[in-house]
Amino acid sequence: MAPLCRQLLLLLALALAIGPAAGLDEPGEAEELAEVMAAELRAAGLPGDLPELEPECRRLLTAFAEGSATLSGCLARRARPVRLCQACGGLYRSLLTQYGDIARAVGNSSESHNCAKSILTSDRLQVVVTLSAFFNDTWEAANCANCIKNNSEGLSNSTQEFMDLFNKSLACFEHNLQ
Secondary structure, eight states: OOHHHHHHHHHHHHHHHSGGGGTOOSTTHHHHHHHHHHHHHHHTTOOOOOOOOOHHHHHHHHHHHHHHHHHHHHHHHTOSHHHHHHHHHHHHHHHHHHHHHHHHGGGTOHHHHHHHHHHHHSSTTOHHHHHHHHHHHHHHHTTGGGTBOTTSSSBOHHHHHHHHHHHHHHHHHHHHHO
C-alpha cells in the first residue's frame, strides 16, 4: 500500500476513534471528517464499497451460509465417517442444492448473472466456492457415496453388513474379556 494511503487510513481511524479529543465536539464532525478522508482514499486509488446484493442474491447467500453452519456442526459432532455420512447426508444434499441454485443463476437473466458473479467470484477469497469445495472434499474423503444409499440417509447393504459384524465383534470382546 502506498505511504499516502497508509497515512490516510491512519488519519481516518484516528478521526473516528478520538473524535471529541481531537476537537470535534459537534455531533457528526468525526463522521464528516471520516467521509472526507474516505473520499481522499478513493481518489488515491482504493476501491469504495461494493454495491449491496439484490434481495434474491441476499436470500441465496443467507441460505447457503446457514446451510454451511448447520452442516459444519453436524460434521464436527459426528466425526466418525459412517455416522457422519448417515447423519449429515440430508444436510449435505441440501447444501449442494443451495450451491446449485447460486451457480445456475448465472444463465437465467442479467440480474441473476450479476447475482451469481457477486456471490461466487467477487471476493478475493471466493468464500462460497471455498466452502463448497471443502464440503465436497470432506464428503469424498469420508467415502460417503459408498456408505449410504443414493439420495437417502439409509446405510448401503455393505455398510449395514459391516456395522452388524462390527457390533458382533464388540459384543464378543466384551463378553470374553469378563
